[in-house]
Amino acid sequence: MEDYISPYNKKAKCNFPKNITICDTTLRDGEQTPGVSLNENEKLDIAILLDKLKIPQIEAGFPPVSEKEKKSIKNIVNEGLNSKTITLSRAKKEDIDASLECGVDGTIIFIGTSKIQLGCKKLSQEEVIIKSMDIIDYAKEHGLYVGFSAEDATRTDLNFLKKIYSEAQERKVDRVHIADTVGAITPQGMEYLVKELRKDIKIDINLHCHNDFGMAQQNAISGLLAGANIVETTINGIGERAGNTPLEELVMSLKVLYEIDLGFNTELIKEISETVEMYTKIEIPFNKPIVGKNIFKHESGIHVDGVMKNPFTYEPFSPKIVGQERNLVLGKHSGSKAIKSKLNQFGIKIKENKIPEILKIVKETSENGNIINDNIFKEIVEKYKNI
Ligand SMILES: CC(=O)SCCNC(=O)CCNC(=O)[C@H](O)C(C)(C)COP(=O)(O)OP(=O)(O)OC[C@H]1O[C@@H](n2cnc3c(N)ncnc32)[C@H](O)[C@@H]1OP(=O)(O)O
Ligand SMILES: O=C(O)CCC(=O)C(=O)O
Structure with missing residues (x-):
């Protein structure tokens, strides 16, 4: 491999964590692409392909959305895949109950933490901490793997962010999420933020990067280099607005450019990309890295x-x-x-x-x-x- 990439890559110091992993959210954030609605069979097909690809975690959906959504998640759980299944939950007991009903391995509890989110929800920082810790406790008591996501983390006051993640860590959440909800951070900003958080946060840090400025992939790599170790991705980079870190781009950049092989069955990438294209009816641009028709x-x-x-x-x-x-x-x-x-x-x-x-x-x-x-x-x- 190394003959075909720049020799200068190796000259630059790249200290990636040893335990990098991927959580794919095509079936949750990906499906939030306006106009996209995947039926039960389509969701299951995509989950099976993600499993064949050997993606360790699949965010299978957001149960409160509808009864059909719950059914789709249950179907995926019942398939007995090797990939762990997780959901998204608001800081509400009923959302945790809905996830428990679906039988998933875990859930990500999210709550807005930035000034703009707090203002819009009319919540103080203290109220947000109390609300989310209650729900974290509830989810943990019921045996779920729990992630805590500070929605809009990248526009949140750093002291408050450290405080809420530290509290979540004390409540034994399994990971915290840095959600770059509107893609508002730079790779350098992400490096700074992760390094600051790493001073206090010893559990897994997940990066949920949006692509509003075309920076999602760079921000994910920058966050990994700074000490985060999980990235949320979507096939073809679909998702809210400009989408999320594209699975295929991240996996192949790590594998080819940085020589970090996560052990995925990458030869299935084109098939899963075309399947997602067909089911979502979101056409892959011809020049889309890795999977576009013009790439070779x-x-x-x-x-x-x-x-x-x-x-x-x-x-x-x-x-x-x-x-x-x-x-x-x-x-x-x-x-x-x-x-x-x-x-x-x-x-x-x-x-x-x-x-x-x-x-x-x-x-x-x-x-x-x-x-x-x-x-x-x-x-x-x-x-x-x-x-
Ligand atoms: C950044 C993200 O991607 S977040 C995930 C976004 N995904 C979705 O919204 C999935 C699709 N959504 C839906 O199907 C619906 O919005 C539902 C079923 C989730 C909720 O529907 P409704 O109950 O009718 O509420 P609606 O969508 O109008 O408003 C959202 C409500 O959730 C509240 N809310 C938003 N985030 C959270 C949170 N993290 N924890 C608790 N409550 C929250 C809002 O404050 C608002 O509450 P209010 O009704 O008291 O003002
Ligand atoms: O961190 C997450 O996984 C959920 C939050 C999210 O989707 C976002 O903020 O865009």
């Missing part, structure tokens, strides 16, 4: 020539690793090697001196706004076959 597609002649000689000239890792395939296409930017390769692919014999003419037609066809698929290419070369 090459048209430019110099690139096609290079890739045919050695794929790593223009690819940082092999498409197979994520279940993708390499695709060489023809167009305005093609060169003669691409034409020859296509002719070889179809077993068509053409005289060498005709290649420049064919290339010229390919370029003109593309410049006239046409996609050159295999059939159009075969039509173009037809008349040269017997010359």
